[in-house]
Amino acid sequence: MFGIDYPIFSAGMGGIVSPAGPELAGAVSAAGGLGVIGGAFVPPDKLRQQILQLREMTDKPFGVDTLIPFSVTQGNLDAPIKLDVSLPAEHQAFIDQFADKYDLGDLPAADIPIFDPVFIREQLEMILEMDVPVYVAGIGDPGFLIERARAQGLKMKVGVVVGAVRHAQKSLASGVDFIVAQGNDGGGHNSVVGTMALIPQVVDEVAGRVPVLGAGSIMDGRQMVAALALGAQGVWCGSAFLATHEARITQGQKEMLIRTKETGTQLTAGYSGKRARVISSLYSREFEQSGLQALPMHQQLTMTDRVMRAANQQGRVDVNPGVAGQGVGMIREIRPAGDVLRRIASEAVAILERGILPRENADSNV
Numbered sequence: 001m002f003g004i005d006y007p008i009f010s011a012g013m014g015g016i017v018s019p020a021g022p023e024l025a026g027a028v029s030a031a032g033g034l035g036v037i038g039g040a041f042v043p044p045d046k047l048r049q050q051i052l053q054l055r056e057m058t059d060k061p062f063g064v065d066t067l068i069p070f071s072v073t074q075g076n077l078d079a080p081i082k083l084d085v086s087l088p089a090e091h092q093a094f095i096d097q098f099a100d101k102y103d104l105g106d107l108p109a110a111d112i113p114i115f116d117p118v119f120i121r122e123q124l125e126m127i128l129e130m131d132v133p134v135y136v137a138g139i140g141d142p143g144f145l146i147e148r149a150r151a152q153g154l155k156m157k158v159g160v161v162v163g164a165v166r167h168a169q170k171s172l173a174s175g176v177d178f179i180v181a182q183g184n185d186g187g188g189h190n191s192v193v194g195t196m197a198l199i200p201q202v203v204d205e206v207a208g209r210v211p212v213l214g215a216g217s218i219m220d221g222r223q224m225v226a227a228l229a230l231g232a233q234g235v236w237c238g239s240a241f242l243a244t245h246e247a248r249i250t251q252g253q254k255e256m257l258i259r260t261k262e263t264g265t266q267l268t269a270g271y272s273g274k275r276a277r278v279i280s281s282l283y284s285r286e287f288e289q290s291g292l293q294a295l296p297m298h299q300q301l302t303m304t305d306r307v308m309r310a311a312n313q314q315g316r317v318d319v320n321p322g323v324a325g326q327g328v329g330m331i332r333e334i335r336p337a338g339d340v341l342r343r344i345a346s347e348a349v350a351i352l353e354r355g356i357l358p359r360e361n362a363d364s365n366v
């Protein structure tokens with residue numbers, strides 16, 4: 001279906017600086033998986049450059065992931081409403097005091113362009129124009145893109161990331177070609193349901209109509225085989241590919257991935273207004289302790305963006321260690337993305353070839 005050697009996708013990880021740029025996605029695709037650019041916050045002209053850069057690296061299939069938040073579009077990509085991103089006084093006071101307490105200096109202005117339906121529509125139109133082989137909506141309904149792609153006779157495969165059976169049902173109704181079921185273990189926006197429980201329930205609902213990729217702390221071949229055993233046809237891995245030379249995060253954040261243990265992540269709506277799993281930081285902990293309500297996505301992300309930009313300028317991984325899933329405790333070293341892919345694939349093949357049980361048990365009646 002995708003023209004790839006291994007059913008292993010590198011997740012479209014976006015953010016202020018998108019970790020999954022063309023270097024990472026291109027390396028994964030070149031090695032036989034399917035690399036996905038995290039395009040959520042990238043303006044259409046820059047995203048086009050990234051796609052061209054990836055196409056220079058490899059002629060293998062690849063994908064682009066963006067967000068289509070309903071809170072922005074209200075289901076209508078034509079409405080030119082720019083959302084008001086000003087903050088309530090107590091949230092403004094929280095970041096001002098935080099910046100003061102941790103010596104972040106004057107906070108820079110936020111720069112998040114996706115709070116405008118026109119921006120989102122222009123991203124999607126560029127993706128259609130570039131005839132990208134695979135598109136994934138990390139949040140929201142890609143119905144607009146599916147209709148347009150079909151009307152133009154494009155062969156683009158369109159997927160969504162879901163965290164509940166209900167989302168999978170809706171996505172099937174929109175005509176998606178595949179579904180990523182991402183459990184609570186995973187990095188970034190995720191589900192209230194754990195990976196192990198979510199995958200088979202989404203698989204049952206989908207009932208073979210489209211392939212399901214399992215996601216949420218899939219770091220190695222054992223977890224890949226587990227996802228396949230749960231009925232997934234492939235896997236979608238984020239954190240595993242963050243710990244690579246090609247990921248666009250800082251060296252300090254890469255070292256942080258190695259230091260962080262399985263208990264070192266935390267769920268918070270303090271980053272984006274939607275619950276997400278992040279590496280626990282001064283910012284995530286203080287926000288949780290503040291008792292403040294998380295704001296709608298456009299305001300909360302604006303608030304976070306200002307703090308994270310200041311942290312990035314000063315290399316402060318205590319404030320911005322980044323985002324990762326619970327599998328982060330398995331990261332021991334930073335490697336080339338192609339090696340990560342080949343290792344997951346070869347471990348999975350070895351397990352599948354020898355069977356799940358060790359030989360002596362496999363022959364018994366246990």
Ligand SMILES: Cc1cc2nc3c(=O)[nH]c(=O)nc-3n(C[C@H](O)[C@H](O)[C@H](O)COP(=O)(O)O)c2cc1C
Pocket residue numbers: 011012013014015019038039040065066137138139161182185186187188189215216217218236237238239240242322323324325326327
């Ligand atoms: C740093 C980071 C950024 C992410 N940004 C996005 C995003 O922009 N769009 C999206 O669909 N998913 C995003 N995710 C979630 C991933 O697509 C994926 O579902 C998740 O990483 C899987 O869990 P894992 O990290 O444990 O492998 C992000 C994840 C991480 C770790």
